[in-house]
Structure formats: structure tokens, C-alpha cells
Amino acid sequence: MKKLVVAIGGNAILPAGDAGGAASQRRRIEASCEKLADLVAAGHDVVVTHGNGPQVGNILLQNEESRHKVPAMPLDVCGAESQAQIGYLLQQALGNEFAARGIAKGVACLVTQVLVREDDPAFVNPTKPIGPYYAREDEIIVKKAKGWKMVHDRRGGWRRVVPSPRPVDIVEKDLIVRLVGQGNGNVLIAAGGGGIPVVRRQGRLVGVEAVIDKDLASAVLARAIGWKTLVIVTDVSQVALDYGKPTQRVLDRMSVKEAKEHLAAGQFPPGSMGPKIEAAVEFLEHGGDRVVVTDMEHLVDAVDGKAGTRIGKA
Amino acid sequence: MKKLVVAIGGNAILPAGDAGGAASQRRRIEASCEKLADLVAAGHDVVVTHGNGPQVGNILLQNEESRHKVPAMPLDVCGAESQAQIGYLLQQALGNEFAARGIAKGVACLVTQVLVREDDPAFVNPTKPIGPYYAREDEIIVKKAKGWKMVHDRRGGWRRVVPSPRPVDIVEKDLIVRLVGQGNGNVLIAAGGGGIPVVRRQGRLVGVEAVIDKDLASAVLARAIGWKTLVIVTDVSQVALDYGKPTQRVLDRMSVKEAKEHLAAGQFPPGSMGPKIEAAVEFLEHGGDRVVVTDMEHLVDAVDGKAGTRIGKA
Numbered sequence: 001m002k003k004l005v006v007a008i009g010g011n012a013i014l015p016a017g018d019a020g021g022a023a024s025q026r027r028r029i030e031a032s033c034e035k036l037a038d039l040v041a042a043g044h045d046v047v048v049t050h051g052n053g054p055q056v057g058n059i060l061l062q063n064e065e066s067r068h069k070v071p072a073m074p075l076d077v078c079g080a081e082s083q084a085q086i087g088y089l090l091q092q093a094l095g096n097e098f099a100a101r102g103i104a105k106g107v108a109c110l111v112t113q114v115l116v117r118e119d120d121p122a123f124v125n126p127t128k129p130i131g132p133y134y135a136r137e138d139e140i141i142v143k144k145a146k147g148w149k150m151v152h153d154r155r156g157g158w159r160r161v162v163p164s165p166r167p168v169d170i171v172e173k174d175l176i177v178r179l180v181g182q183g184n185g186n187v188l189i190a191a192g193g194g195g196i197p198v199v200r201r202q203g204r205l206v207g208v209e210a211v212i213d214k215d216l217a218s219a220v221l222a223r224a225i226g227w228k229t230l231v232i233v234t235d236v237s238q239v240a241l242d243y244g245k246p247t248q249r250v251l252d253r254m255s256v257k258e259a260k261e262h263l264a265a266g267q268f269p270p271g272s273m274g275p276k277i278e279a280a281v282e283f284l285e286h287g288g289d290r291v292v293v294t295d296m297e298h299l300v301d302a303v304d305g306k307a308g309t310r311i312g313k314a
Numbered sequence: 315m316k317k318l319v320v321a322i323g324g325n326a327i328l329p330a331g332d333a334g335g336a337a338s339q340r341r342r343i344e345a346s347c348e349k350l351a352d353l354v355a356a357g358h359d360v361v362v363t364h365g366n367g368p369q370v371g372n373i374l375l376q377n378e379e380s381r382h383k384v385p386a387m388p389l390d391v392c393g394a395e396s397q398a399q400i401g402y403l404l405q406q407a408l409g410n411e412f413a414a415r416g417i418a419k420g421v422a423c424l425v426t427q428v429l430v431r432e433d434d435p436a437f438v439n440p441t442k443p444i445g446p447y448y449a450r451e452d453e454i455i456v457k458k459a460k461g462w463k464m465v466h467d468r469r470g471g472w473r474r475v476v477p478s479p480r481p482v483d484i485v486e487k488d489l490i491v492r493l494v495g496q497g498n499g500n501v502l503i504a505a506g507g508g509g510i511p512v513v514r515r516q517g518r519l520v521g522v523e524a525v526i527d528k529d530l531a532s533a534v535l536a537r538a539i540g541w542k543t544l545v546i547v548t549d550v551s552q553v554a555l556d557y558g559k560p561t562q563r564v565l566d567r568m569s570v571k572e573a574k575e576h577l578a579a580g581q582f583p584p585g586s587m588g589p590k591i592e593a594a595v596e597f598l599e600h601g602g603d604r605v606v607v608t609d610m611e612h613l614v615d616a617v618d619g620k621a622g623t624r625i626g627k628a
Contacts (some may be wrong), residue, residue: 061383064378108425113402
């Protein structure tokens with residue numbers, strides 16, 4: 001297990017509930033980069049992907065708040081900006097960790113487009129809430145007139161929902177292979193926030209207002225560059241059945257068949273462990289060899305098979 | 315002349331005076347990418363660098379306007395965001411142009427840090443105005459208390475000025491060489507806006523609140539990856555002496571010695587042609603072979619020696 005696509009969850013970048021300032025992101029990212037550097041020091045090649053929920057939410061809110069002075073950017077451009085915001089902090093922190101340990105490897109962040117299908121059913125059924133809450137009725141009318149789908153949220157406001165189409169391919173895959181494909185210890189940060197969603201329309205790529213699940217995108221990235229191991233870093237150390245119930249039990253291993261059965265039985269809630277296990281199944285059924293699910297604390301041990309949950313073909 | 319670092323000015327991305335919306339940026343960028351694709355079709359390898367003035371200005375204003383709701387990001391992070399905003403639009407447009415012509419080459423944008431010296435004299439004498447204008451006295455007092463240097467502008471407001479230190483090295487240069495150094499037709503977008511300025515402090519890279527001149531950064535990038543030709547794309551087709559006067563005359567060629575003499579004689583105004591010629595001199599005195607100055611319209615002809623101004627060692 002040498003070449004790892006490591007998909008890090010929002011918690012590895014920002015403490016839950018934090019407003020998202022640069023200082024708190026830096027602190028959390030520095031702690032995460034110690035663990036990522038442990039992986040590299042242990043001889044693994046790493047491509048890092050990451051979530052961007054709070055960051056792109058903040059960027060969208062900044063765009064809204066100042067739209068009377070500055071043209072608001074569409075969601076694809078805001079997503080690109082969030083890739084660089086997080087990617088820059090990650091590449092600097094990981095580079096610093098390498099320097100402190102005398103690891104002579106480079107770190108780079110590539111702005112990444114991810115292809116989705118224009119006929120993806122998600123486009124007729126937007127489900128992913130993004131950006132700020134709206135309370136004023138006149139605002140909501142304006143937004144709906146723009147074609148936004150708005151839903152009311154129990155937290156007491158209206159919110160835009162956008163499609164969450166399935167990722168199909170990584171536009172920059174050839175360059176990613178050139179950069180890190182052969183395994184050279186350099187670390188690439190790519191497909192942040194699930195990548196910038198683009199469709200192919202009359203041969204041209206066009207950005208769309210959508211959000212791609214970051215774990216699914218990470219699985220597609222790993223497949224696209226021919227890497228066989230996907231590591232999903234979340235906020236629990238192992239996958240559990242009956243999560244939160246008295247009968248809860250954690251899993252050291254799971255086959256793809258078992259994973260599908262548990263998914264079908266509703267063991268993994270949507271919006272939480274569900275999409276991660278779906279991404280794992282997707283990956284293992286399309287060329288992947290193994291998926292590891294764990295938290296940042298147990299990352300190295302989990303990759304070594306001594307912690308976390310390993311999902312394999314059998 | 316095969317490997318070209320092409321530094322494109324703000325005008326190649328956004329019409330002068332435009333507010334900076336995504337649609338106008340896309341239109342201008344698409345037109346510029348036709349010219350860049352011409353270069354690639356003619357067999358050149360291209361690394362693209364670009365300005366980011368209006369874009370990072372808008373991002374700073376967005377951060378200011380919403381700081382009561384969202385933590386404002388420091389300038390280095392805003393600069394990173396602007397790299398991805400512009401880089402994404404460029405990589406998509408150039409990729410589409412390649413697809414339309416059947417050019418099977420990739421395009422990528424790398425978030426780029428540029429090293430500056432902490433003891434650069436610019437840090438004690440900030441001169442580069444950035445971000446929004448401030449009119450209210452209480453705002454200005456708050457900003458000054460934060461340590462911002464504010465200057466009054468004849469356009470009728472106070473504005474923050476930041477240092478403009480000289481670029482020393484490109485942090486991601488090894489990865490850039492790996493990606494495009496050997497010349498493979500892939501196009502890399504890097505060091506946007508002069509790069510994210512970082513200093514080395516106790517062995518660690520730390521982002522600083524500064525702006526690096528994009529042409530100087532482009533020269534340092536070309537040197538760092540061993541490319542010998544720097545193309546500076548601006549809004550005039552040729553360098554002129556006595557610019558704007560009845561005696562104005564354009565130059566087809568200039569030696570580095572002549573360039574320095576004209577600079578010393580005040581022929582090239584600061585904030586305009588001056589920094590470009592300084593970057594050219596810097597490049598030619600440190601390993602570069604030639605510099606071409608032209609506008610987007612004459613790009614291919616100028617690289618072929620049939621237009622523009624060529625600056626050489628002798």
C-alpha cells in the first residue's frame with residue numbers, strides 16, 4: 001500500500017462550529033499535516049483531497065453581502081477560490097512540516113475540474129444546501145426569480161439548494177499523473193471540495209452551479225490516476241453498526257458485499273457515513289483494491305492495518 | 315525559441331474599467347486563449363502568469379463588506395483565492411480552445427508561493443495600494459490601529475498600501491519543472507498576481523501581507539525553471555521612447571544596456587512600462603536570453619520576431 005488518495009473531512013481543516021478564520025484553519029491544518037507527513041515519512045505517496053463546506057459557504061456569503069459593490073461570482077468560481085484558500089494553507093503547512101523533518105519533497109495544489117453529466121438526474125432534483133440563510137421574503141422572491149431552488153430549513157431560514165451530480169472524470173488527470181503518478185514522494189492537493197463541477201456541452205467544458213460529494217470525487221480521482229487505495233479521514237476512528245445505539249459495534253474489516261448490505265439496511269445515515277461507504281463501494285467495484293476509513297489521529301496506524309476500518313473486495 | 319513564460323497583463327483578462335464579473339472575464343479570457351493556443355499550435359511550450367489587481371481588489375472588498383458575518387481572510391489567502399479564480403477561468407477556456415482545435419494537451423493551474431526576503435526594504439516602505447477606498451474617519455482609525463498603512467488618494471479616499479518586495483524564488487519550482495520543464499506541450503498557469511508572498515522565518519514559510527510585481531515574479535519563475543524566454547503581454551504592441559509625445563518612436567529591438575539607459579533617463583514610467591523593463595533587465599542579467607514585449611493581438615508574430623519589441627543581451 002504505497003500510493004494513497006487521502007480524502008480529509010472538514011474537521012481536519014476547521015474545528016466544528018468554528019467561524020472559519022484563517023488562524024483557526026491554520027492551527028487545525030498544521031495538526032493534520034503532522035499526520036500527513038507521518039504517512040510520507042513512512043514511505044507512502046499521497047494525493048490529498050478535502051472538503052470545503054464552511055469555506056465555500058463563507059465565500060458565497062461574502063459574495064452576497066457585497067453584491068451591490070462587486071459582481072457576485074457563480075458557484076463554480078467560488079468553488080475554485082475555496083480550493084486555493086484551503087490548498088494554499090495545506091501546501092504551506094505540509095511543506096513546513098516536511099522542512100522541519102528534513103523531508104525533501106514538494107507539495108502543490110492544483111485547481112481541479114471534475115466532469116459530471118449534464119443529464120445527471122441530480123440536475124432536476126437539487127438537494128445540497130449551500131451558502132447563507134435568507135430570512136427576508138423579498139430576498140427569497142428575488143433569488144427564486146433567478147432560478148434558484150430555495151428550501152426552508154428547520155434552523156429558521158431559507159437556503160439555496162443545488163444539484164449534487166455524480167463525478168465522472170477528472171479533467172486534469174493527465175497532469176496529475178505526470179506530477180505524482182509514478183510515485184515520487186511529492187504531495188499533490190487536488191479536487192478540493194469535490195472539484196469544480198463542469199459539464200461537456202458541444203465539446204466545451206462549462207462550469208455548473210452544483211456541488212460534488214468529495215468522497216465520490218476522491219474515488220474517481222484515484223481511479224483516474226490508477227491508484228488502488230482510498231483513505232477516507234472522517235471524525236470517527238472506525239465505521240460502526242448501530243451507530244449511537246446501545247448495540248453499537250465497530251468494524252475492523254468489511255467486504256464490499258457487506259458494505260452494500262449495511263447500506264441497504266440503513267446502517268449508514270445519509271449526509272454522514274452513508275456517502276463515504278457509497279464512495280468506497282463505488283471505488284472497489286471499479287478497480288480499487290481497498291478503502292480505509294478512520295480519523296486523523298489514527299491515520300498512520302489505519303493505513304498500516306492496525307486501526308480504522310478496512311473495506312476490501314472480499 | 316520554444317519554452318516561453320508568458321506574463322499576461324490585466325487587460326488580457328478583463329477589459330479596462332470593467333467591474334470584474336465572471337461573464338466579462340470569461341469573454342476576455344476566451345479571446346486571449348485563442349492567441350495562447352496559437353502559440354501552442356506553433357510548437358511552443360508555454361507557462362502563463364498573469365496579473366490579479368482587479369480580482370484581488372474585489373475579493374478584499376468582499377471580505378471587508380462581510381467582516382461582521384465572516385472572518386476576513388488575510389491578504390495572502392485572498393491572493394491565493396484570486397489565483398484560482400483567474401486560473402480556473404483560464405484553464406477552462408484554454409482547454410476548450412485546445413479541444414476545438416484537436417490539440418491533445420493539458421492545462422493546469424498551480425497555486426504558487428513566491429519567496430521574498432523579510433529584510434526587503436519594501437517592508438519598511440509600503441507603496442502598493444490595494445483593496446477598497448475608505449472615506450469614513452472612524453474606519454480609517456480602526457485600520458491604522460490594526461497596523462495598516464493608509465494613504466490618501468487623489469481619487470478621494472484613503473487606501474491601504476502594502477509592501478511590494480522583490481521576488482527571490484518560486485517555492486513550487488521543482489513541481490513546475492516536473493509538470494512542464496521538459497517541454498511537452500502542456501500549459502501551466504502559475505504565479506498568478508505575482509504569486510503569494512511568503513518569507514522564511516525559522517525555517518518555516520509564512521505568508522505576508524504584500525504584493526509582488528507580476529513581471530518580476532515571472533522573470534524569477536522563468537529563471538527558476540531554466541526557461542530562457544520571457545514574453546510580457548501588455549496593452550501596447552511595442553515599447554516606445556518619448557511615449558505620448560510628438561517625438562514618440564517605437565522600438566523593434568533593444569539591448570539590455572540600452573534598456574538600462576532608457577530606464578535611467580526616465581523613459582519608462584513607474585507603474586506602467588517601467589516595471590516591465592526592469593523585469594526584463596533583471597531576467598537578462600541573470601540567465602535569461604531574450605524578452606519580448608507586445609500586446610495580445612501581436613503575440614505570435616512578436617514571438618516569431620515579426621512584431622513587438624525584443625530585448626536581448628546585446
